[in-house]
Amino acid sequence: MVLKVLLVNPPRFEGISVIREERCEITERYSILEPYSLLQTAALLRDGGHQVSLIDLNGQDLGYDALEARAREFHPDATLYRFTPTTFDWDHKAASTVKGVDKDITTVGVCWTLHTMPNQVLKEAPDLDVYVRQDYEVVAPAAVNALAGGTPLDDVAGIAYRRGEEIKVTGPPTPMKDYDSMPIPAYDLLPSLKPYYVNAPAGRPFTILYTSKGCPFKCSFCTVAGTPWKMRTAPHILEELRYLKERYGLRTASFFDETFTFNRGRVEEICRMLKEEDLKIKWYCNTRAHLVDRELLRQMREAGCRGISFGIESGSQRILDSVEKKVKVEQNRDAVLAAKAERLKVLCSFIFGLPGEDWDSVEETLQFVRDTLPTSAQFNVAVPYPGTRLHEQIYGVTGLEEPDFRKMYQHASVVGTEKMTPEDLDEARKKAYKTLYTSGRWWLSNIRHLLREPSDLYMASRFAMKITNNYVFHGMKDAH
Numbered sequence: 001m002v003l004k005v006l007l008v009n010p011p012r013f014e015g016i017s018v019i020r021e022e023r024c025e026i027t028e029r030y031s032i033l034e035p036y037s038l039l040q041t042a043a044l045l046r047d048g049g050h051q052v053s054l055i056d057l058n059g060q061d062l063g064y065d066a067l068e069a070r071a072r073e074f075h076p077d078a079t080l081y082r083f084t085p086t087t088f089d090w091d092h093k094a095a096s097t098v099k100g101v102d103k104d105i106t107t108v109g110v111c112w113t114l115h116t117m118p119n120q121v122l123k124e125a126p127d128l129d130v131y132v133r134q135d136y137e138v139v140a141p142a143a144v145n146a147l148a149g150g151t152p153l154d155d156v157a158g159i160a161y162r163r164g165e166e167i168k169v170t171g172p173p174t175p176m177k178d179y180d181s182m183p184i185p186a187y188d189l190l191p192s193l194k195p196y197y198v199n200a201p202a203g204r205p206f207t208i209l210y211t212s213k214g215c216p217f218k219c220s221f222c223t224v225a226g227t228p229w230k231m232r233t234a235p236h237i238l239e240e241l242r243y244l245k246e247r248y249g250l251r252t253a254s255f256f257d258e259t260f261t262f263n264r265g266r267v268e269e270i271c272r273m274l275k276e277e278d279l280k281i282k283w284y285c286n287t288r289a290h291l292v293d294r295e296l297l298r299q300m301r302e303a304g305c306r307g308i309s310f311g312i313e314s315g316s317q318r319i320l321d322s323v324e325k326k327v328k329v330e331q332n333r334d335a336v337l338a339a340k341a342e343r344l345k346v347l348c349s350f351i352f353g354l355p356g357e358d359w360d361s362v363e364e365t366l367q368f369v370r371d372t373l374p375t376s377a378q379f380n381v382a383v384p385y386p387g388t389r390l391h392e393q394i395y396g397v398t399g400l401e402e403p404d405f406r407k408m409y410q411h412a413s414v415v416g417t418e419k420m421t422p423e424d425l426d427e428a429r430k431k432a433y434k435t436l437y438t439s440g441r442w443w444l445s446n447i448r449h450l451l452r453e454p455s456d457l458y459m460a461s462r463f464a465m466k467i468t469n470n471y472v473f474h475g476m477k478d479a480h
């Protein structure tokens, strides 16, 4: 049987844009991203013969009334939406909205961050029928196929669902091995790419995309630590970029992978093909500092890379070791300086409040910032997400009462360290932003970059407006 499935990215939360993508399930005031995983899921379902419709309420800045109208018009058999911890109750209004149209519509919700607490999710979201906990690329189509075929949901790995009053949780799924088997995401289901950008509204048309997924490293605070790494080959990535160029005139892409440069040979091949085809797409990526060097960064720059984001976390070796980051402070420093030397913009992210944090280690982080002057930086506080080793260390051993996951923001501490209170950590975060934004050397360094890269002027001016606005009016909340 063919199922009619309505895919939904819920609306913005209290007017703030929300990113609902696996490791990144957060509110983000200054980025509006395509609901990429929903576009992938829609393409997979369509390839499986199902009839799909998609509404991106966040991207188009629409409310639940638009969802209700679409549900009345499309009459889905099932609705599939994503939700996040801090926007939990708000996102589940997607389920109650479609149930209000027809209570027989099956509701399927996808969220990675809460995958270790399926019982609580289903208990606290009464209109959610099926929770896709992980590996949505294989689990969501399997769940829809089971609903279509009337086969037992018990046979679908990676979900939790209701059977009468009971909550059933199935075992782990087999992750997708051949990531090249993914179809091009169903971009055609979006009215346009106009609303989307990252950090500052410039360089559009823009999209995010995954060229690989997962991360075998074991950083204790990270929700995707130790997940299998799967990758697309260069020709498969180029196929998507070519399509985006031809159909939408794409100018900027952000490779949303956790560790884009994990496999050096693959990155070199991507760069070689991008240079050969000269698609004129500028791109950005995230990776770990010890997985780049000057030569690789040069190749990336020549292939259109204009910015790179490193998870630096701390300027203190003691803190890096305490979370098993497996990197040296010097490696982090060298990578930032090498990327800047190759005229790449460098975004560094830091976390205050990892085990052992005290004012001395905070100062080491501030010194790292002064020494390297990254083009921009995010200063977050540690969040003990469920399922991480950090969570286990804090709540498994100390017996502290766990905070409500709805309060787990990266801009406001819910827990301190032995030497620092949550208030101290929030203070450290503010101090770090002040250190960067009031540094004359930092402004000079960025002006020097602009003199060498005048094409960045428009983006830089929008970015400067963003940080001023956020620093002055919002206390750097909901901006990562």
Ligand code: SF4
Pocket: 215, 216, 217, 218, 219, 222, 223, 224, 225, 226, 258, 259, 288, 311
């Ligand atoms: S390297 Fe990055 S993505 Fe991988 S486990 Fe560490 S923090 Fe997470």
